[in-house]
Amino acid sequence: xxxxxxxxxxxxxxxxxxxxxxxxxxxxxxxxxxxxxxxxxxxxxxxxxxxxxxxxxxxxxxxxxxxxxxxxxxxxxxxxxxxxxxxxxxxxxxxxxxxxxxxxxxxxxxxxxxxxxxxxxxxxxxxxxxxxxxxxxxxxxxxxxxxxxxxxxxxxxxxxxxxxxxxxxxxxxxxxxxxxxxxxxxxxxxxxxxxxxxxxxxxxxxxxxxxxxxxxxxxxxxxxxxxxxxxxxxxxxxxxxxxxxxxxxxxxxx
Numbered sequence: 001x002x003x004x005x006x007x008x009x010x011x012x013x014x015x016x017x018x019x020x021x022x023x024x025x026x027x028x029x030x031x032x033x034x035x036x037x038x039x040x041x042x043x044x045x046x047x048x049x050x051x052x053x054x055x056x057x058x059x060x061x062x063x064x065x066x067x068x069x070x071x072x073x074x075x076x077x078x079x080x081x082x083x084x085x086x087x088x089x090x091x092x093x094x095x096x097x098x099x100x101x102x103x104x105x106x107x108x109x110x111x112x113x114x115x116x117x118x119x120x121x122x123x124x125x126x127x128x129x130x131x132x133x134x135x136x137x138x139x140x141x142x143x144x145x146x147x148x149x150x151x152x153x154x155x156x157x158x159x160x161x162x163x164x165x166x167x168x169x170x171x172x173x174x175x176x177x178x179x180x181x182x183x184x185x186x187x188x189x190x191x192x193x194x195x196x197x198x199x200x201x202x203x204x205x206x207x208x209x210x211x212x213x214x215x216x217x218x219x220x221x222x223x224x225x226x227x228x229x230x231x232x233x234x235x236x237x238x239x240x241x242x243x244x245x246x247x248x249x250x251x252x253x254x
Contacts, residue, residue, distance in 0.1 A: 006040035006211025011054035041077025041113030105244030114212030
């Protein structure tokens with residue numbers, strides 16, 4: 001079995017941490033050595049708090065993940081992109097990479113966090129690489145940062161904005177929650193389209209699994225894992241893959 005879960009946002013006041021701990025105990029704790037657990041990003045939220053403080057406060061979660069018998073993968077999201085450097089996890093037995101492809105029952109499943117889709121759909125003129133650089137800067141500069149977002153964009157990328165420029169509003173929205181950002185439906189539309197395969201380098205018949213938008217859904221060749229925060233309409237969801245078939249599940253403690 002492959003299990004993918006994302007957007008816990010540990011360190012955020014509205015993270016459903018206790019429910020996630022129960023999930024780790026009741027679901028992940030039963031996974032075996034032949035199973036694979038994919039942590040699909042934004043497990044931690046470094047945009048609002050100091051990175052070290054968030055990790056130290058959630059050592060109980062890290063311990064449970066480390067104790068899992070499953071093969072572990074971590075794909076950093078925009079809120080924990082500083083984990084793109086594997087040495088930050090020390091000796092934690094987990095593979096950290098930007099994207100991941102796994103095979104199950106002859107099908108190919110591609111995992112990304114999903115911020116790439118939002119950049120492509122909504123955040124021109126930023127490139128994915130520029131957005132990643134910006135996210136790392138946000139992770140490392142917590143505090144009263146969002147008010148200076150546009151000036152940081154100018155200093156870093158020399159992006160200029162005219163009065164009434166729609167791009168200014170779109171880029172300013174980076175600091176808002178996914179539930180309140182405009183045009184997030186365009187991310188889902190792109191993910192469901194053939195254009196996503198073109199831009200992400202996927203093959204015909206490949207399946208895409210992502211998070212980021214906090215909007216869980218399941219189609220034949222694409223799925224969104226949802227989120228574990230209380231300001232999402234649908235909460236505590238994850239995706240499993242068994243015998244090449246995906247299932248979108250909602251965790252309810254026994």
